[in-house]
Amino acid sequence: MVIDNLARGLASRGVAVTIGCVEQDGTMQGLDIRPVKPQAEAIAALAQAVGATVIVAHTSPFFEVLPALQGAFSCWAWEHGDPSPAFFGSDRRMREEVIRHKQERVYPALAGVVAISEFIAHDIGWPQAQRIFNGCDHVPDRGSKGLQDFPLGDGAPLRIGTLMRIGRGEARYKGLQSFLDLAAAVRASGLHADVHIMGRGTAEDAKPFHTAGIHTHLNATDDERAAYLRGLDVFVSPSLWEGCNLPLLEAQALGTVGLAYDTGAHPEMTPLLAATARDMLSLVQAYAHDRGLLRRHSLLCYRFVRSTYRWSAAVDDTVRLLGLTAGIAPAPLHSRTPARRDSWLGTHTRKLIWSLRAEGVVGAARRTKAYLSYHMRKDRSG
Template sequence: MVDTKLYVGVYQGPDIPQSFRVYAENVQRYLPGQGVSVIPFIDKRSLPKSVDVLWDIRSGGGNPPPHFLLGNHLPPLVVTVHGFAPVALNGWEYFRTLKGLIMSERYANRKRALWEDAHTAVAGIIAVSAFVKEEAVQFTNVSAEKIYVCHHGVDKEVFTTQPGVEPEGYFFHISNGEPRKNIHRIVRAFRRLRRNHNAQLVLKLPEHSARQYEGIDGVRVITGFLKADELADLYCRALAFIFPSLYEGFGIPIIEAMACGCPVITSDTSACPEVAGEAGLTVDPRDENALLEAMLAFCHDMKNRPERVASGLRRGEDFSWSKSAQCHVGVLRKTAQIGCRIDES
């Protein structure tokens, strides 16, 4: 039996990264079946007038909700927080420029100040991992009691095993190419691997960050749009997926790879070990030797690969967009009961 209909205004502004849109679309497709009606809006002018709760899906990089969502006489506000990478990492690791190194502390302080102004208007935070919840407590001034962990999911109709497909001897990496994705260390470790092994490295990156890796021996760079089934095929045929990020709020590619039967090498920091569990081979992402040893393990010890594949498949079963949507609905219904914000000053 479905609870009373819940009307949710979902902020989908023009500045939302594609990965956030994928998250929101996957969660929202399960909401109507749980008695939730979604009313999207993109700015203050299109703010819906009669909803039970407002939901901002796009808080990443330490950014608080936009100011127009913080006023009085509005429905309760729920914010999905994806992470605080530019606040948590030092300037060189996040920006990898001298200007970024110099400006990073000022940037972080500004984001903290904005959250200081915003936190009293936030009725609830959906953190995409327990790691992000800990950081939200630290950086937003929102109390832990108002922060709920709802893990992401994986589309198992697309990201699944392909019976009969054997690994083709390449390590695979996909990301947005930001410095925190640690691609320069992946490539350095791989070039050392190539001295004695005929492995390949396939990088799926945006064009602007791919240029510097073109022409490197053994490296194949893919740019441009990939359909989901094409991405799944790359996972299925890879020797292993390598994802040693310096910072991840969640890391959806980890569970996409596992669901496809692709073993995962990932970081022992941020949300990566939380998501990978015991199924992932975790390493210190700042240790190039550790990355090399992890890749060598898959080159030398193929007999243990099936065990890692099976472990990853079991871990992948722990995540689904349906389960994630149920968690979201619980948070949205709970915060909707708070009622309209009023000025208590």
């Protein structure tokens, strides 16, 4: 998703992009995609053949090859991060060694490192990394939801859902069990709700969710995904680690409240966080009993991500940082600054989490209502 949007955006600005990869599945059409082995000689030959002067790697093992190419080319590591080795068992030491090798032998040898979030810059152990944030406007903008999307007193169930790959490989940090536990807690609380999950996986992967009475949607198209996220009342991310939670951004960009745990990059991605599973359930219960609150928070989330995460901004920042257009001098990246994040999002999330712990979600939501409205007005006025 990131490479697709960046490559198309750069091409629209006259910057030719060739994508080298080990293999492809044919889903990215209209781009110059070529097979290349993760070896310095093969990458150099491809770069010379297409006249490239800048090489950007997005994953291992391409990261590890870059130091041998630096000098002949301007080489950059674009870090999306990796889940903490603590989530894994037998290969934990190998993962730790990969991280250590990049810190000691890869990053220092390059022209620079790009991180996709404030969290990732620190999680990879390279806080001096440049920040270029992903966009969310690849999903259609259908506007914020109106009163018709939150009917009061009609007996309709609250639609709660998530979107994630549901295979076993990511279960440890994607929070699959946490989502199953939330579904059980919702059912035990007596809420009139339907719980859904959408994701890549097999029928075998989906069995635990079917057994738990969760509506399961497998391997959807982009249009089906957008319709699903728009149709939810509440999107929940149970993930325990994210460098950038694209489904969380997409749901909010489609007008749906986005809830996540206070972990990873989530404090940068949504103004609504839960410190514990109990807090998450309390938020859901509050929305079930107060659709007006749900509508206001949906509007808050929609405005936040649509104004903050734009692919055009990511492309502009890339052009400036990598010096891809002649005559453009290096300039400060115009993405969110730490000062703005601390004064707006950071302060709000800390206040909301504190309120949840102190007095429960219903009281906290009422107590922070004026606070949220104030910041929404302040943001619109600049």
